[in-house]
Amino acid sequence: MSDIQRETMEYDVVIVGAGPAGLSAAIRLKQLDAELEVVVLEKGSEVGAHILSGAVLDPCGIDALIPDWKEKGAPITVKVKEDNFYLLGEEGKARVPNWPMPPLMNNHGNYIVSMGNVCRWMAEQAEALGVEIFPGMSCSEIVYGENGEVKGVVAGEFGLNPDGTPGDGYEPGMELHGKYVFLGEGVRGSLSKQVIAKYELDKGVEPQKYGLGMKEIWEIDPAKHREGTVTHTMGWPLGKNAGGGSFIYHLDNNQVYVGFVVHLNYENPHLYPYMEFQRFKHHPLVKDLLEGGKRVAYGARAISEGGWQSMPKMVAPGVALLGCSVGMVNVPRIKGNHNAMLSGKAAAEAAFDAIKAGRVSDELTAYETEVRNGAIGKDLKSVRNVKPLWSKYGLSASLSLGGLDMWTNSLFGVSVLGTLGHGKSDAAATGKASKFPKIDYPKPDGKISFDRLTNVSFAMTNHEESQPSHLKLKEPEKQVEVDWKEFAGPSQRYCPAGVYEFVDTDTEPRFVINFQNCVHCKTCDIKDPAQNIVWTTPQGGDGPNYPNM
Known part of the structure; x- marks a missing residue:
């Protein structure tokens, strides 16, 4: 389809992704120069539709970007009042005191927020400054210039047939060109992967590591609600099977965020992260809190966990990677949104200086220097x-x-200890099924725990079925020959949305992709043992529609 003719639009800076990093970059650019032409392209149906985070927010990022955010009505109002940490056994718990923990672990001064709502508010601030924001616009391709530099992106392609050919209502989309392109796609972004590979930006660094975060919003009995309370747990039910833990955050309106993170470097391919989450909710600490309440939303996403030693080079000619496209989560703090905001601000300042000096499409080395030597680097290096x-x-x-x-x-x-390495990628860490025992999971009760497909309906995800599947197989036969025969089909378990299944397993197994269920967590792209599944963007507006995740 290289002969497709597309209209072009020219900007100073093109930003992919309306998350905290991309929106921070857009706002800062306009703060520095109101005349700059800045556009933000967002694949979700609206800003915030694809945003999922814990989240306890360290306000240092928003403080640096919009110092008067309180006066401007930011949805950052629930202060952390109480901070609890427990080690769980199957029935009991042991409180870990706060005093031995380093000061960086203290949540005093932080806020429990919906990052989806924070991003919606940030988008309003950006638009008030003159930023153009286009939701429902998936960016499907990188546009390269004559010298191999990143010149722009293709956005807004609609109407492809299932086989990838143009349908009757085909719209080719547009090319949006910029003096610089910022990729703020979040974890494992499809365009960021291409840029990292093309320019070998991850050469000489440790492999990126990931976790799978699953989250439910509950409305609970007002008598049990404690606004501003933050609880984290480790231990049961994962035990030695996997690393990970949970979070329980009491926000306002009698709502609680209940989340569970499983590190994706687990070995046993029989592990079922979603069911570990559901089992966790039956611990007395959680069950007692949730009984009498109701679940109102569900979602999932991958989390970058490699930290300092896994951060790739962040710039190449014409392009910069922001936030989780690089991997800026502080794992012990379970926080990355503040660093995403600071990275967007730093990239904007580097691009402003470059454009002011008459430069175009070169490497914004000043951005990388600021990230590694400034507040972000200090935050990540100390916990590496x-x-x-x-x-x-x-x-x-x-x-x-x-x-x-x-x-x-x-x-x-x-x-x-110096700087320790991570070793294998999460995909390579997966062991052969024959070497590990199967795990028996209790059946969900429909009150505290739920089957996966029922919960996915609470993510309000939707994909136009007539389009090509955005989940691609490099070699289709590998999913049976490798995933099923060697690893017992972990794809049907690691996906938190039930996208993958093996049918006819008593005869000749057949691999089925139910891409309509996808919540864009990208776990498959990360954990598939053969690295045979490639996550790409579906057409714009498709995917989950998270209300206030």
Whole structure:
């Protein structure tokens, strides 16, 4: 389809993704120069539709970007009042006191927020400054210039047939060109993957590591609600099967965020992350809270967990990677939104200086320097060994050695451990099915725990069925020969939306992709043992429609 003729639009800066990083970049550009032409392209049906995060927000990012955010009515109002941390057994719990934890772990001054609503508000601020924001516009291709630089993106292609050919109502989309292109797609973005591969931006760095985060919003009995309470747990039900933990955040209006994170470097291919989440809710600590309440929303997304040593080079000619496209989550703090905002601000300032100096489509090295040497680098470097300690030696080592390492970094700016590596990718960490026991999961009760497809309906996800599947197989036969025969089909378990299934397993197994269920978490792109599944963007507006995740 290289002969397709598309209209073009020219901008100073083209931004892909209306998350906290992309919107921060757009706002900062307009703050610096109101005459700059800035556009933000968002694949969700509206800004915030695809945003899912815990989230306890460190306000340092929004403070730096919009100091008067309180006066402007930002939906950042529920202050953290109480901070609890528990180690769980199957029936009991042990409280971990706050005093041994490094100061960086303190949530005092932070806020429980819906990042979807924060992004909706940020979009209003950006539009008031003159930023053009186009939701429902998936960016399906990178446009390269004559010298190999990133010149722009293709956005808004609609009406392809299931085989990828143009249908009767085909719309080819447009090319949006910029002096610089910012990719703020979030974790494992499809265009970011292409740019990282083309320019070898991850050469010489540790593989990126990931977690799968699943989240439900509950309305609970007002008598049990404690606005501003933050609770984190580790231990049961995962035990030694996988790293991970939970969060329970009491926001306003008698609502609670209940979330569960499973690190994707687990070995046992029989592990079923979604069912671990559902089982977790039957622990007395959680069950007692949720009984008498109702679940009102569900969603899932991958989380970048590699941190400092997994951050690729962030710039190439004409393009910069922002936020989770790089991987800026502080794992022990379970926070990354503040760094995403700071990265957008830094990229905007670098692009403004470049454009002012008459430069176009070169590498914004000043942006990378600021990220690595400024507040973001300081935040991530001090906790860089917690994740590899957890992965290699388990929870106890992570709490003890990781805690000691964070203290030495906080007090002296050095680590006695240096910088530890992560080793294998999460896909390569998956073991052969024959070497691991199957795991028996209790059936959901329909009150506290739910089957996967019922819960997916609460993500309000939708994809036009006549379009091509956005989930591609490099070699279709591999899913049976490798995924099923060697690994017992983990794709039908690691997906939190029930997209993948094997049918006719008593005769000749057949692999089925129910792409309509996809909530765009991208776990399949990360965890598939053969790296045979490739996540790409569906047509614009498709996917989940999260209300206030």
